[in-house]
Amino acid sequence: MNAEPTGTAGTEPTSTVTLRVNGQSRSLRLPDRRLLSDALRHDLGLTGTHVGCEHGVCGCCTVLVDGRPQRSCLVFAVAADDRDITTVEGLATADGGELHPVQQAFGECHGLQCGFCTPGFLMVTAALLARVPDPDEDTISEAIAGNLCRCTGYVNIRAAVRRAADLACGPRAAGE
């Protein structure tokens, strides 16, 4: 042990990447192999995006890329150059004062416990409601069926998605 660093710094291939996250652009010099999840978390300090498996199965690291859910652990940061990225930090109003209906609903319905998987669920739900404002049960299941949660048993997550739809649409007309 106690080896001094022997190589010269910066032998990894790098590229300049412009990441446009939550409406703000940042240019970074990053190793080509840097995952988007790591760039968001460790280079931009947006640690709300979590990494649960690093093989694209758990969905914790889901962010929106040009409005569509993507697993940021399966995307190289360089591949997200000049795309519009939304993370959980971008859901509430910029001053953090007003929560997005999805955030509000997950709290109201106890749709989270440890909160580690939650950002991924929030992002897929936000994307769902942007596409389908009033989803039925099958559509809800379909939308969140790629995200793992170990705490809640999903019962309250399903309820939270329904509640988020109600909050986003406003109260539905009777008889609808």
Place this chain on the structure above:
Amino acid sequence: MFGERVSRREDRRLVTGTGTFTDDLGPDALAVAIVRSSLAHAHIVSIDTDAARAVDGVVAVVTHADLPGRIAGPLPLLIPHPDLTEPRTQLALARDTVHYAGEAVAMVVARDRYLAEDGAALVEVDYEPLPAVVGIDTALGPDVVHEGMADNVGAAGGETIGDVDGALAAAPNVVELDLDIERSCGSALEGRAVHARWDARDRKLRVYSSTQTPTSVRFAIANILGLPDEEVDVIAPDVGGGFGTKINHPWPEEILVPWAAMTFGGEVKYTEDRAEHFVASSHERAQRHHVRVGFDDDGHILGMDVSFVHEHGAYTPYGIICPIITTTQLPGPYKLPAYRCRFRSVYTTAVPVTPYRGASRPQAVFVMERTMDRVAAHLGLDRIEVRRRNLIQPDEMPYDLGMTFQDGRPAIYDSGDYPALLQRCRELVDWDGFPARKAAAAAEGRRLGIGFGCYVEGTGIGPYEGGHVRVETTGRVQVATGLSSQGQGHETVFAQIVADELGVPFDSVDVVTGDTRRFPYAVGTFGSRAAVMSGNAIAEAARAVRAKALRIAADALEANVDDLHVVDGVVEVRGTPARAIPLTHVAVLSNPLRYSFSEEARAATQFAATPDPDLPPVPEGTEPGLEARGWYSPVRSTFASGAHAAEVEVDVATAEVRFVRYCVVHDCGRIINPTIIEGQIHGGVAQGIAGALYERMAYDEDGNLQNASFMDFLMPYCTEVPDIEVDHIETPSPLNPLGIKGAGEAGVIPVSAVVAAAIEDAEGYTVTRMPLGPSDIHDLRVANGRSTRPGEQGAGRPDAADAPE
């Protein structure tokens, strides 16, 4: 506030991405990657680190030979027990021999995790393979895991109540069962993680760990690194699930990372990846049981003789708590006039076993409830009726099992109403209407089945927890307890307790858990104990603060203490609310001052206050500050209970199991927050379903884990977990002032038993092992001569259930 559905105050930070998990810290920290054994059992011939050390950005490559002092020695045996005659714990880095695939062999420290992994990939370890010992059969064979042992039995123990041999000899009916449960694992979505920062000038080591016991991790680090406790702080920040895995400690990385921070300077961080969680954390559940049960013609159990083998993997860091729990929790809510349970706990070359949510209670309940179903089948009686006839009655409480529980104390059920649980669950699932539903489904060519199971869970074990409550002069109430949180909502429920006990607004209470800087004494969060233990300790502290506030207010108001009460943060004279003093002011007066630095503080200075000139400003027997510590240390555990029922459909073509209904009736004593309790139960049931139908550890014969990823380890998504119907009864615990019992593990405990019974009922053959996936069910259909084609029915109830399998 107690009993109300208060929204969680943890949620705001967690839904906005502003929580703090361990890996969120230290973006510039040096990163650790661990080189892990690729073989299950081997001698280490040599380790070549030259290529790794040459990687640009690699700071150090550490092997066992580099570890000094106690760091080189075995990790602690956390829970010694006289029956554990051959304990073995691993080294932080293996020296001569590896005993499971995944065991830590070398540590690479580098500028970031990518480079650390580059280095780790270049560490060349030359192994000389030894025989792998995989599964219970092999463990009972000639190949030995640990050199110097005659066989693989690390521990043997058990309990005996009454004359079992006599009872079985005299019983009119005796049947035997063999029952198996496979390995699973906790699989928290956040793996283990450790971040350490050493400040040489301050002589302060600050460690963040994703742990269920920061206080004990602190003592372990101080002890092994040879530091005074005062130089070590350990903090469990937001923790992404624990499920028992994170109660084991110190993990090798919890020692290696702080040592690396002290040795290489600055900050060092390790974050377990998913593959590592499967091969380098811990597993649980693998047990094989043999049962002989004697009963009369009415289904009353006369005697039960159980022997089982618990497979504990390569090491025993957490002792033999799991088989002890199976032994003592197996009787559940039933009266067993004679009971003997003997176990052997055996080594294999697999990931070590430590408790996973439920901690061997699921196996115990599987054994007991499968036995009840077999008794009912043998006699042709209704399955719930047989259970009902054997229940301990409410007027028999407290009920002494005559055994020693996992805390070394007598196992005595403190309270409970098992007949009420049984009846409520029977009604909830509409048990009596099921035959008609089953017949209607059968007419459509569908197979429905129903299963039922009960459990009793010892919760809230000692030795103790503590709490600190302090009212600031701003009126904010600061609460701290030493145990940590992994999503249970402690910040919310402990604030509810303090709001009630102290008489302050809920929103004025701040709760901190799992930070040794705030509260250094604690045991940890496990065994469904946090609410019972810290809840009662914090309540005690809040009562002491309230008493102190009333004393000070009585002086200030020139009133009698007994005439005062606290309402919404204000101490008032009863019936005369105009005579009042806010707690903010009481907090000022509680700390006699010489120096003022704010308008409020003037009231407590020496020329402003008008105390009795013949008494010291801080009266004898009191302390400055409106604060107190409280403790709760129970004489023994409190026992929660429940009944579950599941109605399932087993697909005739695909052998998939679909839940029609899942019903839970649950008793955890007085409920602090029903929403949180229901969430705990939902999550537990989901983990139970996972263990019943999907999750297993697929070791090959060489001891390699073949499904160490979320692609192959089938953790349920929302599509696999049904809505779960939950109802409660409340039998308060007489053992603690709040009357509460634990609830964290409850949901998972009876699920395998209930699902097994439901599948058996649907399919018409005997189910003796779990988990059961579609392939297993298909194989059982073939083995039992049942149809595997749509349109043909399986048989009804297994009338031939006692026939040899």
